[in-house]
Amino acid sequence: MKINIRVFGDLVSTLGRRQTVELDEGATILSLTNRLAEKARLKRQGHLGNHKVNGDELAVLVNGRNIRLLNGLETILHEGDEVVFLPPAAGG
Amino acid sequence: MPRGYAGKFLEIDLSKEQIKDITFNESVLQAYLGGRGLATKILWDRLGDSWAKVDPLGPNNMFLALTGPMTAIYPGARICCSGKSPLSNGTVGSTASTEFAAELKMAGYDGVIVTGKANRPVYILVTDEGGEIRSASHLWGKLGEDTIRILNKEVTEELTKRKPNIGLWREPGMIYIGPAGENKVRNAAVMTKICHAAGYGGYGAVMGSKNLKAIVAKGRSKLPEVDAPEAVKLLWKEVHRHLIAENGFRRMGTGYAGYSVGADTSSEPIRNWQEEWHDERRFGGPSFETRYWVKKLWSDFNCTTSCMKLSCIKTGRWKGDITDMPDYELQAYCGTNLGIFDAGDNIHISTVIDNLGHSGINGPNTMGFAAELYQRGILTKKDLGFELKWGDAAAFEKLAWLIAKREGIGDILAEGTFRAATKISKMKGVDVAPYAVHVKGIEIGAHGTRSDADYTHDISYAANVQGGDHTSVAVDGYSELSSAVFTDSAVICNFCFFWVPRALVFDFAKAVTGFPITMESWKKENGPRIVTLQRAFLLLGGPDIAWTPIEDDDNPPRFYEPLPSGPHKGKTTSRDQVKQKRQVYFETLGWDERGVPKKETLEKLGLNDLEPAMKELRK
Numbered sequence: 001m002k003i004n005i006r007v008f009g010d011l012v013s014t015l016g017r018r019q020t021v022e023l024d025e026g027a028t029i030l031s032l033t034n035r036l037a038e039k040a041r042l043k044r045q046g047h048l049g050n051h052k053v054n055g056d057e058l059a060v061l062v063n064g065r066n067i068r069l070l071n072g073l074e075t076i077l078h079e080g081d082e083v084v085f086l087p088p089a090a091g092g
Numbered sequence: 093m094p095r096g097y098a099g100k101f102l103e104i105d106l107s108k109e110q111i112k113d114i115t116f117n118e119s120v121l122q123a124y125l126g127g128r129g130l131a132t133k134i135l136w137d138r139l140g141d142s143w144a145k146v147d148p149l150g151p152n153n154m155f156l157a158l159t160g161p162m163t164a165i166y167p168g169a170r171i172c173c174s175g176k177s178p179l180s181n182g183t184v185g186s187t188a189s190t191e192f193a194a195e196l197k198m199a200g201y202d203g204v205i206v207t208g209k210a211n212r213p214v215y216i217l218v219t220d221e222g223g224e225i226r227s228a229s230h231l232w233g234k235l236g237e238d239t240i241r242i243l244n245k246e247v248t249e250e251l252t253k254r255k256p257n258i259g260l261w262r263e264p265g266m267i268y269i270g271p272a273g274e275n276k277v278r279n280a281a282v283m284t285k286i287c288h289a290a291g292y293g294g295y296g297a298v299m300g301s302k303n304l305k306a307i308v309a310k311g312r313s314k315l316p317e318v319d320a321p322e323a324v325k326l327l328w329k330e331v332h333r334h335l336i337a338e339n340g341f342r343r344m345g346t347g348y349a350g351y352s353v354g355a356d357t358s359s360e361p362i363r364n365w366q367e368e369w370h371d372e373r374r375f376g377g378p379s380f381e382t383r384y385w386v387k388k389l390w391s392d393f394n395c396t397t398s399c400m401k402l403s404c405i406k407t408g409r410w411k412g413d414i415t416d417m418p419d420y421e422l423q424a425y426c427g428t429n430l431g432i433f434d435a436g437d438n439i440h441i442s443t444v445i446d447n448l449g450h451s452g453i454n455g456p457n458t459m460g461f462a463a464e465l466y467q468r469g470i471l472t473k474k475d476l477g478f479e480l481k482w483g484d485a486a487a488f489e490k491l492a493w494l495i496a497k498r499e500g501i502g503d504i505l506a507e508g509t510f511r512a513a514t515k516i517s518k519m520k521g522v523d524v525a526p527y528a529v530h531v532k533g534i535e536i537g538a539h540g541t542r543s544d545a546d547y548t549h550d551i552s553y554a555a556n557v558q559g560g561d562h563t564s565v566a567v568d569g570y571s572e573l574s575s576a577v578f579t580d581s582a583v584i585c586n587f588c589f590f591w592v593p594r595a596l597v598f599d600f601a602k603a604v605t606g607f608p609i610t611m612e613s614w615k616k617e618n619g620p621r622i623v624t625l626q627r628a629f630l631l632l633g634g635p636d637i638a639w640t641p642i643e644d645d646d647n648p649p650r651f652y653e654p655l656p657s658g659p660h661k662g663k664t665t666s667r668d669q670v671k672q673k674r675q676v677y678f679e680t681l682g683w684d685e686r687g688v689p690k691k692e693t694l695e696k697l698g699l700n701d702l703e704p705a706m707k708e709l710r711k
Contacts, residue, residue, distance in 0.1 A: 008547065009547065017545070056574075056593075056594040056595065056611055057593070057594060059568065059571035059572075061568050063672070063676070064568060064672060064676035065676050065680065066568045066570040066571050066680070068570065068571075068615075069570055069680060088575065
């Protein structure tokens, strides 16, 4: 199934802004982040760039909903879902 | 007694000239902390029953200047100003970096709460001996720099006279208003330190409506005790270690470093947001650094980040102008948004804006709006008294004065972009609302949503309880509740918070107060409690307007126009995204499909007394 990814902030340099990822039915956020890390050749376990995937800094949203309010890394994805990776950021 | 707090708040009724010390229950402080959170709670308790009737510019409104338990102890001391906003008819936690916050706590006060209206211009002086009301007739009408100079001298001399054997060590801290606030320009700022401002919300106008020119504080005691001193010392060192390593803002300021966020992502306002990209690449940081910076490392109380740079114009047309950098927002709003691409002109407009006490974002938003109307021939030379061409710094200076003094068309523009648009539409028989860039009356910060490449997106402003406030945007109704909602209530600077591991910050909060503060509780309970109250205020609104759910939970028309230029040409904000994300946002916070807080949410958050009012709105 196809999952649409949007990336912001300092993760853009490692993951690019947008991409579509092909995953097996029933794949979870964890499998998605593993795939993204693999594609970008990121070595650090459980991290995307400097951000711990299941940490407090990175907001991961599935169709606008934070995964911490769903099933965390075990949240199951569906065809056409949009996953957004939002590192903390703001302006001044 | 909870730690981190000085232990009392100063309450002053300017109508009755009554001064008293008050305290709050520990349970209230634990839930709301201070700053934005506590202000929202106080405003609900005192004015909630009659909210819709309270005129933000009338004597029944309250002006609050509150610190939080972490202020001056954690790096980056700030003051948080609040009250009923003359712009949104809701509340904003509007902060500014200033030693005033530290002085207040060292004088034994966690905040100042002002009600009523003085019958002549006054300022409030807060010292270890308590609060006093003093005459400010000699200050009324004075620009920012003059106000500081005179008050500094006056208060220093007075306090030295009272205690000749005890030194003052530092000059007094103060917050004040300029002519804009005095004349109740609806989006006027509360100023401090020449070029710092609590800009969002229009609280300068609230001070002006009370004839309150300034609040000055000088404390000669220590900062409050903390709950776990050894832990705080260790945690401070850890926080410092993270902040000292983060070099970008220290070397380049938020104007320079901020360029990589707003300007480079094509989200910077140009000529009233008609575009969000310019090719004047020479306008960014470098044009300021070599020619204008006279002080490269300048920080506020207990701040490691030290992002401020002092710019001074030493020769030429604008000789003598002094301002901070300017920061990214004022580079955009006092620069590119006015079609100004010259660093000197940008510094000059920033200086004028600060001296007049306009908000550097909101004031020039209205000026840019006026300039677009001039461009379109809707406002004419006759209306303005002069030509208002993009890029003409002298003309924009004139306009800034006109608005600050409410003269001529300035009287209409002083109502803020939203209300000015309503008035001008009527006056000219042309609908000019499409050119007004605001959300719920609060003019939008210099980060657009159309490129989708900046940190601001679809619902960042549309669902934000603080409208166009870019410092506290809506994300998903969960993750952001432990950022600005927390820092505005703990009252610490975001630039000493962003790149510190969150766990460390919350451990610090716990070690200072002894409260069981966690990031999770802020995301799930404390944060939602505060924004739910703020949402209720917005929906109750009044007296001149209350926002319509869904319809007003939206971006301005301009943000749905495709970008006409730049690397993201053709892109725009997606209405579908806004609709979808807004629903999720409301749902996550336990509000109904129109964003009215649900009964079970109010029960869960301990806000049952909101139910009667919210019930009415659900119909």
